[in-house]
Amino acid sequence: MINIGKYIEMAINWLTENFAGLFDVINHIVGGFIDGFQGILMWVPFYLMIAGIAALAWWKAGKGTAVLTLLGLLLIWGMGFWVQTMQTVALVLSSTIIALLFGVPLGIWTGRNDKAAKVIRPVLDLMQTMPAFVYLIPAVLFFGLGPVPGAFATVIFAMPPVVRLTDLGIRQVPEDIVEATRSFGATSGQLLFKVQLPLALPTIMAGVNQTIMMALSMVVIAAMISAGGLGEIVLKGITQMKIGLGFEGGIAVVILAIVLDRITQGFVRRK
Numbered sequence: 001m002i003n004i005g006k007y008i009e010m011a012i013n014w015l016t017e018n019f020a021g022l023f024d025v026i027n028h029i030v031g032g033f034i035d036g037f038q039g040i041l042m043w044v045p046f047y048l049m050i051a052g053i054a055a056l057a058w059w060k061a062g063k064g065t066a067v068l069t070l071l072g073l074l075l076i077w078g079m080g081f082w083v084q085t086m087q088t089v090a091l092v093l094s095s096t097i098i099a100l101l102f103g104v105p106l107g108i109w110t111g112r113n114d115k116a117a118k119v120i121r122p123v124l125d126l127m128q129t130m131p132a133f134v135y136l137i138p139a140v141l142f143f144g145l146g147p148v149p150g151a152f153a154t155v156i157f158a159m160p161p162v163v164r165l166t167d168l169g170i171r172q173v174p175e176d177i178v179e180a181t182r183s184f185g186a187t188s189g190q191l192l193f194k195v196q197l198p199l200a201l202p203t204i205m206a207g208v209n210q211t212i213m214m215a216l217s218m219v220v221i222a223a224m225i226s227a228g229g230l231g232e233i234v235l236k237g238i239t240q241m242k243i244g245l246g247f248e249g250g251i252a253v254v255i256l257a258i259v260l261d262r263i264t265q266g267f268v269r270r271k
Helices: 004-018 020-043 046-061 063-078 082-112 114-129 132-143 147-158 160-171 175-183 188-225 230-239 243-268
Strands: none
Touching: 004 020, 004 132, 020 082, 020 132, 020 147, 046 063, 046 243, 063 082, 063 243, 082 114, 082 147, 082 160, 082 188, 082 230, 082 243, 114 160, 132 147, 132 188, 147 188, 160 188, 175 188, 188 230, 188 243, 230 243
């Protein structure tokens, strides 16, 4: 019998023992980033936050979405889940920013290098098809309990879409435009930043949208390792058999998902 899990466990234990200091530094930095994000969101009064998000929805997605956003966020506040919602938003946006910092450059690399794409694509397949709960195991071993391991697992789970769509956007730039740019003496950097990225931006933004949605779905699962937020409400409803509480938490997650999805889609449609 081939015991692959034994060797994976040995590798994770080796990393935990030999890079404990590095993981502590990452834990401190990422934890401070999430706490700062959450502190800003909680510092703004709820009515100003709701009005600002509704105005953003109006600007990017239209009047109907703005009304839906306003009513949905007021419902979340009325149910008493505003603090948990801001915790979830902080974790989702922090994880998304980290995923984009790694995912977009990786997507550019694979989009411009076929050899790199052949190596990275199977890894992305593994990241997307692995059950989400599995990512919680190394996250807890590396960082303990709390929002940081939740962010770690979320980044791994949510990063593949932006890598794939950035790759796709770069490859979809018409070859005649690329050749014309090179014929005028453009450097590789000028070609990337002045031609390929601007033309690929709608596709990249679609990847950002998908990353945010996947991060939100993972944040709910991350409540199992004390990541907090709306996932904790849903988890409490399940473990304590409080059906009403579980549905209320689920409704809040759905509202937040719709708001984030419509606003990010508005950025995708921007000319």
